Amino acid sequence: MLEVNSVNKSYGKRHVLTDFSMSAEQGEIIGLVGENGAGKSTLLKILATLSKPDSGELYLNGKPYKKYFKAHRTVIGYVPQDIAIWEDLTVIENMKFFQKLSPAKKSVHELKTLLNDIQLDRHDTKVSKLSGGMKRKLNLAISLINNPEFLLLDEPTAGIDLKSRIEIGEFLKTHAKNNDTLIIYTSHDMNEIKDLCDRVVIIGKDSFYKDLLAEYIK
């Protein structure tokens, strides 16, 4: 489903991605790990069509990103590291707002069902009153409005309570299985990666993660 071939990306003189390649199939959950600054967010932005590589080729369902990036955008869901929702609107008002920007049309009932699936039932609460975990859940629910085939999550569980973290993990597993969604997700928590991911991709040269993974996956 996804092919990434020899992608390079630099910011000025700083090489962030060097000849990076990977492939992935529908329904897989892939953990992307690497040290701070290894290029995980950079790769996710490229995969989400929000940034372009300096060189290399990417394909989704056999179609090159270069030619089909607009079409790909409609089937990709992306949750950035920083939470991007309206603090002064309620949960359901945020869902309705982002629904208007989405190519897929969902009824209010469907939007509420999506929130309930992710165990966020405070539909009429202002975002400013939500916990960090609930905000992460809302951000994730927004990314699912367009029924993405391919979901990219940049540290979706960073800095949140254990209950929300477990609920998000369980939701993602069920969602990937029921919808055949490819999920690529970054985290610094190796226990979470081990519980959630079918496979791990290491980014960067650091052998630390290779050794750590070998230890965890024994």
Ligand SMILES: Nc1ncnc2c1ncn2[C@@H]1O[C@H](COP(=O)(O)OP(=O)(O)OP(=O)(O)O)[C@@H](O)[C@H]1O
């Ligand atoms: N727009 C940009 N302009 C210049 N440098 C950038 C830009 N975006 C990222 N970088 C640099 O590129 C490197 C890789 O950043 P990136 O955010 O992709 O790493 P990361 O693996 O996601 O890190 P972290 O685990 O800390 O989130 C870092 O050194 C960062 O400072």
